[in-house]
Amino acid sequence: MKRISAWAEERTPPVAATIAMLVGVMAYSLLGHLVVHTGGSGLVAPGDLLSMANSTWAILHGQFSHIYVRNGALTSPPAFEVLLVPVMALGQQVGLAPHLHAAGVPLSMWLVLGPSAVIVASSALFALDAVARHWQLPERRRLALALWAGSASPTPSAAGGTPRTASPSPSSSGPR
Amino acid sequence: MERNGPGGAPRAALLLGLGIAFQPLALLGVAPVLARLTWRAATRLLWRLVLPSLVVLVLPLVAETHRTLFVLVRQPFQPRSISFTPLTHVAPAIGPDLAGGGPTRLVAIVLAATLAVLVCHRRHDLPTVLAVTAIVFFLRVLLETELNWYYLWPVPALCLVLSARRSTTRFALCAAALVVSMVLGDRRVHQIVLWWPALMATLVAMLFSVGPSPRRWVARVSGRREGTGPAGPVECDVMVPVAAVLHRE
Numbered sequence A: 001m002k003r004i005s006a007w008a009e010e011r012t013p014p015v016a017a018t019i020a021m022l023v024g025v026m027a028y029s030l031l032g033h034l035v036v037h038t039g040g041s042g043l044v045a046p047g048d049l050l051s052m053a054n055s056t057w058a059i060l061h062g063q064f065s066h067i068y069v070r071n072g073a074l075t076s077p078p079a080f081e082v083l084l085v086p087v088m089a090l091g092q093q094v095g096l097a098p099h100l101h102a103a104g105v106p107l108s109m110w111l112v113l114g115p116s117a118v119i120v121a122s123s124a125l126f127a128l129d130a131v132a133r134h135w136q137l138p139e140r141r142r143l144a145l146a147l148w149a150g151s152a153s154p155t156p157s158a159a160g161g162t163p164r165t166a167s168p169s170p171s172s173s174g175p176r
Numbered sequence B: 001m002e003r004n005g006p007g008g009a010p011r012a013a014l015l016l017g018l019g020i021a022f023q024p025l026a027l028l029g030v031a032p033v034l035a036r037l038t039w040r041a042a043t044r045l046l047w048r049l050v051l052p053s054l055v056v057l058v059l060p061l062v063a064e065t066h067r068t069l070f071v072l073v074r075q076p077f078q079p080r081s082i083s084f085t086p087l088t089h090v091a092p093a094i095g096p097d098l099a100g101g102g103p104t105r106l107v108a109i110v111l112a113a114t115l116a117v118l119v120c121h122r123r124h125d126l127p128t129v130l131a132v133t134a135i136v137f138f139l140r141v142l143l144e145t146e147l148n149w150y151y152l153w154p155v156p157a158l159c160l161v162l163s164a165r166r167s168t169t170r171f172a173l174c175a176a177a178l179v180v181s182m183v184l185g186d187r188r189v190h191q192i193v194l195w196w197p198a199l200m201a202t203l204v205a206m207l208f209s210v211g212p213s214p215r216r217w218v219a220r221v222s223g224r225r226e227g228t229g230p231a232g233p234v235e236c237d238v239m240v241p242v243a244a245v246l247h248r249e
Helices: A002-010 A012-034 A047-060 A079-093 A107-134 A139-151 A154-160 B005-022 B024-034 B039-044 B046-063 B065-074 B102-120 B126-142 B154-166 B168-185 B195-208 B214-225 B239-248
Strands: B093-095 B098-100
Touching: A002 A012, A012 A107, A012 A139, A047 A079, A047 A107, A079 A107, A079 B005, A079 B046, A107 A139, A107 B126, A107 B154, A139 B154, A139 B168, B005 B024, B005 B046, B024 B102, B024 B126, B039 B046, B046 B065, B102 B126, B126 B154, B126 B195, B154 B168, B154 B195, B168 B195
Parallel strands: none
Antiparallel strands: B093 B098
């Protein structure tokens, strides 16, 4: 525990930025439909991420020929999707969205998918901060760097930028 | 590699390989990071770059070889779902409402790798490597046939850290350009006559925020033209060697 807290203390700026991203992205994705007219209701989440979640679903259920689908968002090797497999498995185990293809918005699964995506995206902030630490930049400047980079990072941008109401169908996702 | 020199290359190559397995754009970082090595040493690291991608690709390749290769090579996208760029019409049609972004991405990777090797083989301090990486990501965005704002992200991220090192003013300039690019970029645009140049201008502003002042830039480039050359390398003035490489070509 001491090790973890020492690790986090040394990296306060990216940890703070990650927490801010988590709160901002989840709040916007769950409540954004109240302020942005998306043509739907419920969840404002990046269609790309939900399309990738479908690929993860295919991996989880051994349907390997469905990892790459027509008009899917996935155009890279599926490492991110493999990383999400335990997250989706856990979500399934605790009864979240039984199937992404079911009718309606996969709101409950988003509760584990969203934070997971933010945490994966935040790895870039830790890398930037490692450079800043190497250059011995002052803590305040490191915090500004992490917050600015975090505010512009792909996850919040995709969730809060061009809003796409979440749709469970892979064909609704945009390309990458 | 900044700390351990060439001894850190195997670990760096494996990290790059992992990055490529998540997002092949990480390929753009390979040349700037490994350019300091000899060709033979770099070739020995090749398997580390490829292995992570191969591991995660085995199952889809076995189960659906044709579609997997089609997607990875052609990089399909739906033009109606994205913002256009001046090169969108160059993207080959590969299906109904489907275009391929693969060819220009390949060109971008080749150009970026060439530029990175030319600059970073001799100058491989961390600021130079990061600045060249920012420039090659900018090249990639320039050559894209489709655009979502988050494609731009590596450029501001790298410029933010580089400008933070130089001064608060430069950091503020970079951050301001970032805000403008987010406002401009977070939308789907098909009429791009004003929009695309404005978006690219924000990236140029970010790159300028990490380079030398315009006066020094002109003085150095004109100094090279007259054969006098600069007195010596100045850390982080990577725009100057890049300009010199372009001038030589």
